Structure formats: structure tokens, C-alpha cells
Amino acid sequence: MTAVDDQAIVSTLRFPPGFRWGTATAAYQIEGATREDGRTPSIWDTFSGTPGRVLNGDTGDIAADHRNRMPEDVALLRELGVTDYRFSVSWPRVQPTGRGPAVQRGLDFYRQLTDRLLEAGIRPVLTLYHWDLPQELEDAGGWPERDTAARFADYATLVAEALGDRVPMWTTLNEPWCSAFLGYGSGEHAPGRTDPAAALRAAHHLNLGHGLAVGALRDLLPDSADLSLVLNLAAVRGRSDSAADRDAVRRIEALANRIFLDPVFHAHYPRDLMEDTAGLTDWSFVRDGDLAQISRPIDVLGINYYSPTVVAAAAASPVAVPGRPVPQAPSAWPGTEGLVRFLPGEGPRTAMGWPVDAEGLVELLRRLHRELPRLPLMITENGAAYHDYADPSGAVHDPERIAYLESHLAAVHEAVRSGVDVRGYFLWSLLDNFEWAYGYSKRFGIVHVDFASQRRTLKDSARWYAALIADNRAAPGAPAPRHPHRRRR
Numbered sequence: 001m002t003a004v005d006d007q008a009i010v011s012t013l014r015f016p017p018g019f020r021w022g023t024a025t026a027a028y029q030i031e032g033a034t035r036e037d038g039r040t041p042s043i044w045d046t047f048s049g050t051p052g053r054v055l056n057g058d059t060g061d062i063a064a065d066h067r068n069r070m071p072e073d074v075a076l077l078r079e080l081g082v083t084d085y086r087f088s089v090s091w092p093r094v095q096p097t098g099r100g101p102a103v104q105r106g107l108d109f110y111r112q113l114t115d116r117l118l119e120a121g122i123r124p125v126l127t128l129y130h131w132d133l134p135q136e137l138e139d140a141g142g143w144p145e146r147d148t149a150a151r152f153a154d155y156a157t158l159v160a161e162a163l164g165d166r167v168p169m170w171t172t173l174n175e176p177w178c179s180a181f182l183g184y185g186s187g188e189h190a191p192g193r194t195d196p197a198a199a200l201r202a203a204h205h206l207n208l209g210h211g212l213a214v215g216a217l218r219d220l221l222p223d224s225a226d227l228s229l230v231l232n233l234a235a236v237r238g239r240s241d242s243a244a245d246r247d248a249v250r251r252i253e254a255l256a257n258r259i260f261l262d263p264v265f266h267a268h269y270p271r272d273l274m275e276d277t278a279g280l281t282d283w284s285f286v287r288d289g290d291l292a293q294i295s296r297p298i299d300v301l302g303i304n305y306y307s308p309t310v311v312a313a314a315a316a317s318p319v320a321v322p323g324r325p326v327p328q329a330p331s332a333w334p335g336t337e338g339l340v341r342f343l344p345g346e347g348p349r350t351a352m353g354w355p356v357d358a359e360g361l362v363e364l365l366r367r368l369h370r371e372l373p374r375l376p377l378m379i380t381e382n383g384a385a386y387h388d389y390a391d392p393s394g395a396v397h398d399p400e401r402i403a404y405l406e407s408h409l410a411a412v413h414e415a416v417r418s419g420v421d422v423r424g425y426f427l428w429s430l431l432d433n434f435e436w437a438y439g440y441s442k443r444f445g446i447v448h449v450d451f452a453s454q455r456r457t458l459k460d461s462a463r464w465y466a467a468l469i470a471d472n473r474a475a476p477g478a479p480a481p482r483h484p485h486r487r488r489r
Contacts, residue, residue, distance in 0.1 A: 013406075013413050013468060014475055020123070020424025021469045022084035023077065023446070024381055026130035026174070028060045029433040031090060033067035037105040040096035042132035043142070043183075044436075047190030058439025064431045065454050070113055072456065076447055077430065078120040080462060081469045085122050086380060086426045087113065088130035088174065089159055098134035098151050102158040110159075114166050125426075126163065127171040127230065128156050128213065131179055131190065138191050143202035143209075144184060146285070153212035160220040168225055171380070172213045175232040175304060176206040177256060186332040188437055196334030197281045204285055207263050211293035218296070229264060230302030230380045233257050233368075234309040235360035239343055244313035248340040251276060252311050255333055265372060267295040277335040300423065301368065302380030305408075306352075308360030310343040348400075351385040351442055356404055358411040365415040365422060376421045382408050383428035385435070385442040388459060396448040396459040405461060409468070427465060431456070 028044045048059040066073055077085050091098065093106035110126075117124045129152065137148055156172070173179070182189035185199035214227055221227075234256035238245035254273035262270050268291060274283050328337050345355035361382070368377060384404040390396050409425065416422050432445035440451055446462035449455070 013409055013472070015413065015416065015472050018423075019472065020084045020378070020426075021472070022082045022086055022125065022424060022426040023080070023430040024086035024426040024428050025066070025088070025430050025433065026127070027088045027090035027093070028063070028130070028132045029429075029435070030064040030066040030431055031093075032060065032062040032065045034061050036067060037093050037109060038096055038103040039090065039093040039106060041135040042090070042092045043135055043138045043190035044132055046135050046138075047192050048434075048439075050192070053192060054437050055439040055441050058434065058441075060434045062451075063434045064449050064451075066431070067109060069454065070109070071116060073431070074113070074116045074120055074122070076456060076458070077117070077122055079458075080446075080466045081473065083123060083469075083473075084125050084169075084424065084426070085117055085430075086125040086127060086171075088127035088132075090132055091129065091155055092132060092134040095155050095158060096134060096136075098137035098148075098155070102162065107159075107162045110163060114163055118166060123169070124163075124167045125169045125171070126159070126167045127174050128152075128159060129172065129179075129209075130174040131183075133179075133191075142184070142191060142193075143179060143205050144195075144198040145201075146205055146208070149205045149209035149212055152209035153216045156213035157216045157220065160217050164217075164221045164225070169228065169300070170217055170221065170225060171228045171230050171302060172210040172217075173206060174230045174380075176203065176210070176260060177232055180206055181255070181332040181334075185334055186330045188332070194330035196277075196331065199332075199334055200277060200281050200283075201285050203259055204263075204269075204283075204290070207260065207294045208290055210264070211290075211296050214296040214298060215293065226299040228300040228302050228378070228380075229260075229298055230304060231257075231260050232304040232306075232381075233261075233364060235305070235364045236309045236311060237360075239310065239312035242313070245311070248311045248313045248336075251336050251340055252309060252333065255336070256309065261371075263291055263294045264298075265295065265375075267291040273335075280334055298375075300376050300378050301372070302378050303364065303368070304381035304428075305361045305364060305379065306382065306384070307350075307354040308345065308357050308363075310345045311340050312343055314339050314341045350400075350404070351387050352438075354384075356384070356407070358407040361408055361411040362415050365412070365420045366418065369415075369420040376423045378423045379412060379425045381426060381428040383444050383446075385444045388432075388443045388448055390448060390450070390457060394457060396457055398459045398461045401446070401459070401461040402464050405465065 048054045114124045180203040181199050184193045184202045187194040236249050236252050238249040254270050258270045348356045386400045388398050429444045431447050432443040432449040435442040448457040
């Protein structure tokens with residue numbers, strides 16, 4: 001992409017004044033320093049330290065060394081001109097066992113990060129949970145156990161008491177679908193368990209933990225603070241309009257989207273989901289009063305989007321030999337085994353193998369606006385991994401990422417112009433980092449990290465994003481959107 005092309009893009013994507021521009025990261029993916037501040041292992045320390053779980057045996061022990069290089073990284077954020085920075089707090093750094101008082105050394109790091117962001121004119125956006133459950137809580141049963149939800153609310157209280165006067169936006173959970181179904185269903189993520197009934201219990205207790213944390217935060221934070229939940233909702237498409245393919249879409253919609261949207265915003269679980277999974281659980285883990293807690297109002301819904309999901313009805317299942325069950329691979333989609341298959345989609349792909357399809361983001365935003373018309377939305381993650389490298393001059397050219405970002409920001413722009421209340425965009429990610437089960441093999445950052453030296457280098461995409469932000473922050477435009485959705489305690 002030429003400089004002329006870049007300028008043309010920058011000059012056409014104009015967002016309303018007040019639109020938030022940011023980048024996002026997660027604690028375990030960038031912090032390193034896993035044995036500092038009194039921090040004890042999280043489930044990801046245990047998982048990545050288990051042979052065969054993570055590609056190449058990579059761990060987050062050092063990652064991008066953000067715990068020790070935080071001032072340098074805040075300087076990068078300031079250079080980019082972002083208005084906001086979304087980061088997560090490491091639960092085991094703050095409360096190592098998941099119980100009891102906070103460790104002040106751990107909280108001090110987040111106090112220092114918050115203060116440096118504010119000094120740089122950057123709004124801190126804090127995520128309480130991005131998948132790093134203290135290992136001691138997993139040893140006690142993890143998210144499938146009800147007590148974990150209560151422990152999460154206690155942890156939220158500790159962080160709010162320390163930072164509530166300085167952080168204006170709080171997120172309870174990031175992508176609870178991944179925590180529940182990749183962690184306890186397919187076993188692809190920590191803690192690596194493969195129990196479909198446990199995955200469904202985990203989803204409910206994550207929802208309950210969210211609701212309990214919202215209640216705790218409301219009691220401690222100023223009325224001006226915004227509370228959010230971040231979901232990786234799927235834009236689910238069927239291969240065809242046949243009845244069988246429509247049923248496949250329904251099943252995946254229930255497990256990907258409605259298992260969170262319905263209890264959080266409508267105080268019930270989808271009846272069809274409960275029927276689909278009746279052979280796995282009777283849902284007795286949902287107790288009286290749970291849904292009232294889960295459905296406490298929030299101020300913003302965060303959306304993480306990377307690509308759409310395409311499904312079809314499965315071909316005929318293998319015929320079982322009497323007395324010998326047909327083996328099933330562990331699945332992230334309990335109750336759909338043998339009924340649904342996932343299709344690869346079309347078009348160019350990222351290094352993750354995910355199709356590039358920005359239209360799915362427009363579809364998702366418009367759907368949410370129809371279903372939740374008074375709730376502001378925010379893109380809390382969007383980005384792409386490509387095979388980036390520094391050339392002999394030290395530059396990192398990533399035209400594919402620029403094209404990806406441009407198309408998806410154009411999709412957000414289209415949604416805003418059609419009346420969807422989108423308040424901001426957080427690019428994933430600021431830094432190349434530990435990409436979960438892929439280790440260091442996938443680079444999502446707009447800042448290249450040489451993991452041997454920890455040297456940071458702005459990629460071309462970082463300069464493109466900085467130019468877009470600067471152009472929008474300098475340009476006049478329509479009045480900033482009002483905030484029609486206010487909390488009810």
C-alpha cells in the first residue's frame with residue numbers, strides 16, 4: 001500500500017468527535033515476571049509449563065517483559081496518539097491464591113501503570129479477568145464450581161478499592177466463551193479439561209461472577225464509571241438456507257452468543273440450548289436469584305471480532321457397533337457433536353488461517369443494535385496476525401495488516417453511519433506477544449517485539465493507525481453521541 005493510498009484511507013474514515021481510539025493487551029500475554037511481586041501460578045502458567053500443551057513449549061514466563069518495560073510501552077502508546085489503553089490485571093499478581101487480602105506489590109504495578117497513562121493523557125480501561133485464574137482456585141474446582149464466582153467478586157473489590165478513583169472504565173470478563181468452552185470443553189486452552197458438562201457449568205459461573213462483580217463495583221466506584229462485559233460474539237452464517245443448515249446455525253448461535261446475551265440482558269437462558277444439552281446436564285446449577293444477579297445493567301458492551309463463523313449440518317454420523325460407542329473428539333461445542341460441522345469460509349486468510357471478512361462485523365453490530373438499541377457498543381478487540389519480520393534496515397512492513405484494519409474500520413464506520421452507537425475501537429494488539437496455545441508463532445502486534453532482545457519497533461501498521469487517529473482527532477465532525485443508557489443499581 002502506497003503513502004498516497006494510506007492518505008486516501010485516512011482522509012475518508014471520519015468518526016464522530018469523542019470516538020475512543022485505543023489498543024488492547026492482556027496480562028499473561030505481555031507481562032512476564034511470573035515470579036515477581038509475590039505472584040503465584042495461574043492456570044496458564046501450569047498449562048504452558050505442561051509438555052505438549054503450547055506450540056514449541058513456549059510459556060509466558062518472560063513474554064514481552066511488560067512488567068519491567070511498562071514506561072517504554074506507555075511512551076509507545078503516547079507516540080501512537082491513542083485516547084485509551086485497554087489492559088488486564090493479573091489476578092494471581094494481585095491476589096495470589098484467589099483468596100484473602102491483596103498483595104500491595106502487585107497492586108502497585110497497576111497503580112504505576114494507571115498513573116503513567118493518566119500523565120500521558122490516555123484513559124485507562126481495565127479488564128479484571130483475561131483468563132489467568134489463580135491455580136489454587138482451579139485446584140479447588142475452577143469455574144465449574146460456584147465458589148469461583150464469589151471469589152471473583154472479592155477480587156474485583158480489591159482492585160476497585162485500589163484503582164477506583166483513577167480508572168473510568170471497567171470490564172469484568174474478557175471472552176467468557178473461551179474460558180468456558182476452550183478451557184473446560186475442548187481442552188485447547190488452560191486448564192485443559194475436556195468435560196462438556198463442566199464447560200456448561202463454567203459458562204454459568206462466569207456469568208454469575210460477572211454479575212456479582214458488577215454489584216461489587218457499583219458499590220465502590222463513582223457514578224461516572226462505566227462498566228462493561230467483553231464478548232467474542234460470533235457472526236454465524238449457514239452454508240445454505242436449508243432447514244438442516246438453519247438448525248446448525250441455531251445450535252451454534254445458542255452456544256456462542258445467546259448463552260451470554262440472554263442471561264445478561266434478558267435474565268434467562270435459551271430454552272432451546274437447555275433442550276439441546278439436556279443429555280449432558282439438567283442445569284440445576286442455575287439457582288434461584290442467579291439470573292437477577294447476572295442481569296445487573298452494564299453501560300457498554302464490548303465486542304471482540306476477527307472473522308465470521310460458517311456452519312452446516314453434519315453429514316451422516318458413523319454407525320455405532322452395538323456395545324461400542326463411537327469415539328468423539330473433545331469439543332468446544334457441547335451438544336452439537338455429530339450434528340454441526342464448521343466450514344472454512346472464503347477469501348484471503350490471516351496467519352491464523354482465519355478468513356478476512358469485515359462484512360461480518362457490520363452484520364454483528366447491526367444485529368446487536370436491533371436487539372439492544374439503547375446499549376452503547378465498543379469494539380474492544382480487532383486485528384490480525386501475519387508473518388511479520390524486520391528487514392535488514394530494521395523496518396517492519398505489514399501491508400496485509402493495514403488492509404485488514406482499513407476494511408474493518410470501514411465496517412465500523414458504515415455501522416456508525418447507519419445509526420449503530422459504537423463508541424470506540426481498540427486494536428488488537430499493541431505488542432507482539434504470547435499468543436496462548438500458539439506460543440510466539442503468531443504476531444498480532446502493531447509493534448514488533450524481538451523476543452530475544454525485547455526491542456520494540458513500530459510496524460508500518462502502527463504509523464498508519466497513528467495517522468488515522470491524528471486525522472480524526474483533528475477533524476471537525478458531527479456532534480458527539482449522547483449516552484442514552486444509564487445504569488440502574
